[in-house]
Amino acid sequence: MPTLKNTVARLSFKWTPGRITLAIVAAVLVAGLLPFVKMSLIVNGVFLGAIIALGAIGLTLIYGVLNFANIAHGDYMTMGAYVALFLLTGAFPAFGIEGEGLGPLTFGYPLLIALPLAAAVVAAGAVLLDVAIYRRLRQRGVNAVVIAMASLGVAIALRGLVQVIWSGETQHYPREFRQVFRLPLDVRIPPDSVFIAVVAVVLVVGVYLVLTRTKMGKAMRATADNPNLALVSGIDTQRVIRWNWIIGAGLAATAGVLLAVFQAQLLPIMGWRFLIPLFAAVILGGIGNPYGALVGAFVIGVTSEVSTQWINPSYKPAVAFAIMIVVLLMRPRGIFGDSG
Amino acid sequence: MDAIGIVNYLVGFAIMAAIYAVFALGLNVHWGFTGLFNIGIAGFFALGAYTSALMTTKPPDPALFEDFVFGGNWSETHFLDLGIDLWFFLGLAAAAAVCGIIALIIGYVTLRLRDDYLAIATLGIAETVRLFFLNEKWAANGSKGLYRIPAFLEGWVSPEHYDYLYLVVVLVVLSALFLAVERAVKSPWGRVLRAIREDEVAAEASGKNVFRFKLQAFIFGAVIMGVGGALFAHNIRFLSPLTFDPLLATFVIWAMLMVGGSGNNRGAILGAFVVWGIWTGTQFLPGIFSDPNFRFFMIGVLIVAVILLRPGGILGEERRITRAADS
Numbered sequence: 001m002p003t004l005k006n007t008v009a010r011l012s013f014k015w016t017p018g019r020i021t022l023a024i025v026a027a028v029l030v031a032g033l034l035p036f037v038k039m040s041l042i043v044n045g046v047f048l049g050a051i052i053a054l055g056a057i058g059l060t061l062i063y064g065v066l067n068f069a070n071i072a073h074g075d076y077m078t079m080g081a082y083v084a085l086f087l088l089t090g091a092f093p094a095f096g097i098e099g100e101g102l103g104p105l106t107f108g109y110p111l112l113i114a115l116p117l118a119a120a121v122v123a124a125g126a127v128l129l130d131v132a133i134y135r136r137l138r139q140r141g142v143n144a145v146v147i148a149m150a151s152l153g154v155a156i157a158l159r160g161l162v163q164v165i166w167s168g169e170t171q172h173y174p175r176e177f178r179q180v181f182r183l184p185l186d187v188r189i190p191p192d193s194v195f196i197a198v199v200a201v202v203l204v205v206g207v208y209l210v211l212t213r214t215k216m217g218k219a220m221r222a223t224a225d226n227p228n229l230a231l232v233s234g235i236d237t238q239r240v241i242r243w244n245w246i247i248g249a250g251l252a253a254t255a256g257v258l259l260a261v262f263q264a265q266l267l268p269i270m271g272w273r274f275l276i277p278l279f280a281a282v283i284l285g286g287i288g289n290p291y292g293a294l295v296g297a298f299v300i301g302v303t304s305e306v307s308t309q310w311i312n313p314s315y316k317p318a319v320a321f322a323i324m325i326v327v328l329l330m331r332p333r334g335i336f337g338d339s340g
Numbered sequence: 341m342d343a344i345g346i347v348n349y350l351v352g353f354a355i356m357a358a359i360y361a362v363f364a365l366g367l368n369v370h371w372g373f374t375g376l377f378n379i380g381i382a383g384f385f386a387l388g389a390y391t392s393a394l395m396t397t398k399p400p401d402p403a404l405f406e407d408f409v410f411g412g413n414w415s416e417t418h419f420l421d422l423g424i425d426l427w428f429f430l431g432l433a434a435a436a437a438v439c440g441i442i443a444l445i446i447g448y449v450t451l452r453l454r455d456d457y458l459a460i461a462t463l464g465i466a467e468t469v470r471l472f473f474l475n476e477k478w479a480a481n482g483s484k485g486l487y488r489i490p491a492f493l494e495g496w497v498s499p500e501h502y503d504y505l506y507l508v509v510v511l512v513v514l515s516a517l518f519l520a521v522e523r524a525v526k527s528p529w530g531r532v533l534r535a536i537r538e539d540e541v542a543a544e545a546s547g548k549n550v551f552r553f554k555l556q557a558f559i560f561g562a563v564i565m566g567v568g569g570a571l572f573a574h575n576i577r578f579l580s581p582l583t584f585d586p587l588l589a590t591f592v593i594w595a596m597l598m599v600g601g602s603g604n605n606r607g608a609i610l611g612a613f614v615v616w617g618i619w620t621g622t623q624f625l626p627g628i629f630s631d632p633n634f635r636f637f638m639i640g641v642l643i644v645a646v647i648l649l650r651p652g653g654i655l656g657e658e659r660r661i662t663r664a665a666d667s
Contacts (some may be wrong), residue, residue, distance in 0.1 A: 028528070071379065133644060145377050145455045146647065149594075152379055153643030156591050168633065178517025195490035272586065276467055279460040312475050323462030325449055328461075334452050 006250040022335065033306075037274065039185040041306045048191040050099035050200035050299025054255035055274065056293040057207060059249030064224035064288025065244045066134070072276060073252055073269030075162075076122055078255025081260040081270065082162050083118040084111070088173050102190035111173065115257050116197070119250040120217060126249030127242055129154060133286065135241075146258035155272065162268045169273045171266045190286030198260045203251060204294060211290065216243055217270030225286050280324035295335070299323070354613075355578055355622060358510040359571045359614035364596045365514075365521050365605060366564030369479045371605040373525050374557040375537035378453060380462030383437045384562050386581070389570020390473060390480055391438045391577055393404040393489045400481075406475040415490035420520035428492040432513070432570045439566030440559045447483045447558040452551050458558075461465075466590065485580030510571055514609070514646070517564055521605050524560065533557050534603075563641035585637055592619065595639050598646040601653030611652060615642075 025320045030124040052107020092098065092110045099108030135153065136149050181187040211217035214241075225242045231237050259274065260266045281300045301322055304316040311319070327335065364380060370376040395412035414427035442465065450461040472482050480486055496503050524530050532553050535543040544550045571580055583589075592615065600611020619639075623630045646653060 031381070031568065070460060133640065133648060136648060142651075143375070143455075145375060145459075146651075147369075148377060148456050148459065149648045150644055153640045154593075155640065156587075156641025157637050157644065160633055160635075161642055163633035164628075164631065166638055251527055264493055273467075276460070276464050279463075283457070283460070314475055316467040318464075318471055321461075324464065325461070327450055328453060328457065 018331075019335075022331075036309075037306050038309055040187045042302055043187050044193075045305030046298065046303030047196055047262065047301075048305055049298035050275075051258050052134060052199050052277050052281050052301050053294050053297035054200055054203060054251045054258070055278045056285070056297045057125065057204065058251035058255075059278055060282045060285065060288055060290055060293040061224070061244055062248045063218070063282060065220060065227075066138075066146040066147070067227075068151065069279070070248075071151040071275070072158060073248075074273070074275040075155045075158040076126060076252040076271070077256030077274060078162055078250050078268060078271030078334045079158055080118045080122045082166050082268075083121050083265050084114040084257045084260070085166065085173060086115055086264055086319035087114040091321050100174045103180065103193055104178055104181075106178045106190075106192055106264070107173055111257075111261075115254060119253040120258055122253035123246040125249040126245040128246050130241065136202055151338065159268050160273065166266075166268070168268055172264055173260060173266075173303060175264065190265070192261050196256055196262055199254065199258060203254060207247065207251070209291065210247070214297055216240070220244060228230040231336060273317060275335075276324075277301070277320040280320040283324055284327050284334055289334070313325070348503065351507050353616070355503060355507050355510055355601030356573055356620075357613045357616040358507070359515050359568055359575065360616055361514055361609040362510075362517060362568035362571060363565055363593045364540070364563040364600065364608035364612045365517055366568060366595055366600065367597045367611060368605060368608040369521060369557055369561035369564065372528060372597060372608065373537065374533045374554060374561075375455070376451075376558055376561070377459040378462045378552065378558075378561070379459050379590060379594075380395055380464070380466030382584045382586055383462065383567060384565035384567045385572070385589045386466075386469050386473065386584040387442060388435035388566035389579055390486075390569075390575035390585075391566070392435040392570035393486050393573040394480060395434050396431045396490050396574075397486060397488055398428055400492075404568075405484075406481055408481045408486070409478045425493050427490075428574065432567050432650050435566040435570035439562040439569070443554070443559045443562030443624060447555045448617045449657075451554045451558060462559065464486050466584075466586070470581050470584060474544050477486070480579070485578055485583075489573055489577040489579065490579060506575060513571060517567065518605055518609065522562070525605070529553070529556075529614065541649050547551075551650040557663070587639070589638055590615075591643075595642050599652075599653050601655035601657065603657035604653070604655045607655035607657075614654070 026245050030079060044130070055077055059070060062068075062070050062073070073166065088110055091137045092114070097109060100106065110205075113331075133150055134147055137150060178191055180190050181194075182188055208216075211221060219230065219235045219240050222233070222235055222242065223237055230240070258269060259270060263270070277297075277300050282293050282297035284296030284299060285294070300320050300323060304319040307319045308316065363385065366384075367378065367381060370378045372595050394408075394410060396414040397411040398413050398416060399411040400406035400408050413426070414430060417427065444460050445460075446465055450457045474483060476482070477484075491502065491506075492509060494502070525533065535546070535548070536553055538548055540550055543553075564624060576583070593612075596606050596611040596615040598611070598617050600609065601607025618624065619635060622635055623632075628634045
């Protein structure tokens with residue numbers, strides 16, 4: 001019974017026969033399709049994948065340590081995007097911090113300040129929500145799916161709050177029109193996308209270092225592996241959970257700001273709509289596995305972007321959903337989850 | 341508003357509350373009795389509504405710039421009439437069947453896996469259904485929507501009294517579904533569902549095929565939601581993909597079940613009337629309370645508050661003791 005076994009945050013990776021076959025099949029498929037695919041779509045998919053990765057890594061860590069699906073994760077992204085909007089259009093101009101069109105980018109230097117601040121605000125909010133809601137439910141010993149249910153309530157409340165404060169209208173950060181970079185093979189890269197990729201790489205490397213090199217990272221992995229064992233070995237699981245939320249929600253908020261830059265607009269529903277790619281990436285990579293989520297994010301990002309060559313672009317979430325269903329049918333524990 | 345206006349308003353309110361009660365009953369089968377986490381009610385809502393609407397509506401009329409290709413025209417088909425608009429019930433049945441088949445497929449893929457995979461899959465289905473009806477204009481006229489959906493027993497009463505008739509129809513269907521669900525959950529079958537909800541491992545160890553029971557419960561609940569969608573379609577008589585936004589087609593229904601009492605069918609119905617009453621009533625309040633966004637926010641707060649403060653809702657789950665325990 002695979003459902004009974006606890007999912008484990010694995011940071012090791014071994015080549016089993018199943019994985020080798022899968023890799024070969026994937027490689028053949030990709031190589032066969034490559035000549036028919038527009039290069040620009042692949043490149044765009046990589047950038048989208050970078051944003052999905054930031055959301056999915058946080059989601060999978062929370063999944064691994066707290067063992068519930070955080071339905072509100074998309075709305076943490078929305079929150080991050082709108083907190084940055086408040087800073088950029090409300091708070092900063094009051095102090096004379098204004099500007100757009102930094103170098104080739106559409107936005108100005110204030111966004112570089114707003115990004116970490118928005119992440120910090122959302123991270124703090126996530127810790128408070130944990131204390132106010134999720135910790136109580138954990139102490140009551142309720143089923144994980146009831147906690148997920150509570151996170152659905154949180155998701156609704158957060159989106160409602162965003163709409164109360166910022167209205168449901170489409171908005172955008174202060175921006176200036178910028179030319180795209182033109183590369184060979186008809187690839188056009190908006191300079192903003194390069195910024196997105198840089199931020200994503202820095203954060204992913206940072207999370208990797210935290211998880212592998214710091215005591216807290218080891219404690220997080222141990223807690224994800226076996227919470228009870230971690231507790232009796234003297235790990236302060238409360239602290240682990242707190243840092244888990246700080247990292248997860250901080251990454252989500254960052255992903256939200258980057259998504260708002262990428263799409264050049266903000267909508268209250270943006271995070272909710274992003275839940276499907278996020279969960280698809282998490283499930284593809286195996287729940288609780290940050291490396292898996294990273295790979296899953298790029299698979300989802302590139303495939304859903306490439307699919308627009310043949311099908312209506314608005315079906316992108318449906319494509320992510322279809323990939324997830326196929327993976328669930330073939331490998332229920334994800335590409336990087338253990339078989340069985 | 342004069343007295344008749346108020347009565348008419350209340351009748352319209354009761355129709356919608358009773359349709360929501362049908363969804364709350366379906367969700368109760370999923371969540372209340374079996375612990376299945378469905379956050380894509382909107383998907384079944386839309387499938388049920390569109391199925392019945394497309395089967396019964398007249399074929400598209402190019403003169404009206406209708407882009408869709410198929411209308412079953414059941415409402416005008418003579419042998420489906422028999423003087424009592426039999427087509428209406430066939431429409432409900434078709435809606436139920438489509439939702440049941442989709443639930444079978446989704447459930448078959450995800451119900452063997454972790455509990456929360458179902459949540460994500462239902463979310464995916466809801467989004468896919470929405471995108472389908474939005475983009476595929478040939479299917480149901482896209483965002484222009486279907487607006488010639490026939491009404492049940494139209495012409496039996498004058499148009500200004502039609503709502504009274506439809507209220508009776510909806511209440512009859514709701515009562516029938518209520519009795520069916522009550523009977524199902526009081527049976528040994530329902531006892532297994534509750535056992536699965538409480539402790540899946542123990543149920544499996546007692547020799548119950550947990551996957552099978554979960555799949556049956558998921559289909560049963562989805563079928564009820566399909567009927568609810570069809571009732572909705574013939575009440576509003578206009579459908580567009582925008583009708584099925586997550587707030588009014590999923591979140592509100594969750595709030596109804598949680599407030600009324602998850603695991604209690606009377607609670608599900610009571611919750612539907614209470615929450616729909618609060619939702620529609622607050623629009624008359626002054627200031628921020630009538631702001632739809634604020635009410636959206638409060639729906640979320642309500643769900644969290646019920647889980648934290650009163651997990652059983654207003655009524656709570658009825659204690660069901662088996663005859664074996666009495667003796």
